[in-house]
Amino acid sequence: MKEICAPAIALLHRLGDMACFLADGFRQTFRTRRLAGKVLRQVYVIGANSMFVILLIGLFTGLVLGLQAFYAMSMFGAQGMLGSLLALTLIREMAPVLTAVMITARAGSAMTAEIGVMRISDQIDALEVMDIHPIGYLVTPRLLASLITFPLLTSIFTVIGIFGGYLSSCVLLTLNEGRYFSGIESSVTMDDIQGCFLKAAVFAVIVILVCCYQGYNAHLRKDGKGAEAVGNATTSAVVMSCVLILVADYVLTSFLL
Amino acid sequence: MSAQRNTIIGIFVLIGLLCTAYLTIKLGRMEVLGDSGYTVTARFTNVAGLRVGASVEIAGVSIGRVSAIRLDTTDFTAHVDLHINEGVPLSEDVMASVKTSGLIGDKYIAITPGGAEELLAPGSTITDTEPTLDIEALIGKVVFGGV
Numbered sequence: 001m002k003e004i005c006a007p008a009i010a011l012l013h014r015l016g017d018m019a020c021f022l023a024d025g026f027r028q029t030f031r032t033r034r035l036a037g038k039v040l041r042q043v044y045v046i047g048a049n050s051m052f053v054i055l056l057i058g059l060f061t062g063l064v065l066g067l068q069a070f071y072a073m074s075m076f077g078a079q080g081m082l083g084s085l086l087a088l089t090l091i092r093e094m095a096p097v098l099t100a101v102m103i104t105a106r107a108g109s110a111m112t113a114e115i116g117v118m119r120i121s122d123q124i125d126a127l128e129v130m131d132i133h134p135i136g137y138l139v140t141p142r143l144l145a146s147l148i149t150f151p152l153l154t155s156i157f158t159v160i161g162i163f164g165g166y167l168s169s170c171v172l173l174t175l176n177e178g179r180y181f182s183g184i185e186s187s188v189t190m191d192d193i194q195g196c197f198l199k200a201a202v203f204a205v206i207v208i209l210v211c212c213y214q215g216y217n218a219h220l221r222k223d224g225k226g227a228e229a230v231g232n233a234t235t236s237a238v239v240m241s242c243v244l245i246l247v248a249d250y251v252l253t254s255f256l257l
Numbered sequence: 258m259s260a261q262r263n264t265i266i267g268i269f270v271l272i273g274l275l276c277t278a279y280l281t282i283k284l285g286r287m288e289v290l291g292d293s294g295y296t297v298t299a300r301f302t303n304v305a306g307l308r309v310g311a312s313v314e315i316a317g318v319s320i321g322r323v324s325a326i327r328l329d330t331t332d333f334t335a336h337v338d339l340h341i342n343e344g345v346p347l348s349e350d351v352m353a354s355v356k357t358s359g360l361i362g363d364k365y366i367a368i369t370p371g372g373a374e375e376l377l378a379p380g381s382t383i384t385d386t387e388p389t390l391d392i393e394a395l396i397g398k399v400v401f402g403g404v
Contacts, residue, residue, distance in 0.1 A: 153273065193281055
């Protein structure tokens with residue numbers, strides 16, 4: 001009986017452990033000293049460094065959406081709806097999800113590797129010896145920085161995506177510019193934008209929680225030791241973040257619609 | 258190095274906030290300088306297809322938006338709140354009708370101006386209304402010879 005239940009119990013144990021990890025991360029907000037400087041550094045690492053790739057991805061997402069939607073809609077003469085289709089797709093789904101996935105790939109993996117190396121080279125134990133709370137030192141600044149940067153990057157993604165759609169449908173193809181922008185303005189509501197920011201904030205917590213947790217517990221992994229464990233932790237952090245982002249996206253969408 | 262880093266963070270946050278401002282103010286129509294304008298209610302027998310945020314027009318010019326749609330449970334009519342922009346006076350005998358832009362386009366409220374001297378006060382009700390055009394019923398009439 002005990003053997004049959006073991007995987008389920010292990011899963012429950014990990015879930016509880018992650019919840020405590022997250023709670024600790026938020027609690028340390030009030031206990032960590034010189035937090036602002038650390039948060040600012042992480043805003044630079046997570047946000048400012050990701051801006052260029054977000055601009056590129058957003059531009060090309062908008063371009064290809066505009067192109068596809070233009071040809072699909074011109075089959076029944078509804079190009080006038082292109083603006084609203086594109087803006088709603090971007091704001092409700094594409095921008096928060098793609099931004100979160102890109103940041104996972106760019107900053108999340110680096111985060112896991114960095115914390116994982118610190119763990120296997122005993123630097124985290126050294127922090128504890130120096131009476132510095134490792135979660136407050138490593139996780140809390142990243143958590144707060146991501147809550148700032150994810151919504152900002154998502155809105156950058158949306159705006160550049162709308163611009164990309166304008167480029168492909170109005171400049172390269174023949175859609176009227178006024179129809180495109182009036183379509184956007186008539187269909188997007190404040191609720192859509194609030195939902196977009198809510199998604200971005202939830203994804204921020206998910207990505208940071210998964211990536212930091214995997215790195216922080218790299219020494220407990222059973223599928224490798226030392227450097228290998230860090231590599232495996234990075235892989236599973238990225239995979240798990242992406243899956244959880246899409247699952248959370250479905251759940252949030254069903255709440256918001 | 259640190260000063261340069263802070264500048265880059267500053268640029269990032271500035272661009273992010275500009276994009277957020279564009280989204281919320283231009284697309285989300287957030288009222289930055291308080292709520293200007295006034296709200297009147299129109300009572301319809303049918304508003305199928307009409308949504309909150311649809312535009313209110315006179316002669317094709319947008320003069321406001323639909324701010325709320327709710328059901329009056331005493332006589333089961335639809336009460337539609339119309340938020341009319343500042344500086345657009347409506348006389349008391351205006352007529353409100355639910356129209357469609359194009360054949361499959363969005364529903365909007367068209368207001369036909371009246372001739373009365375008295376103006377509609379904020380919060381008052383437009384009773385003279387025309388419900389959604391029921392295209393299926395119309396086709397039925399044509400097919401089965403009701404016209």
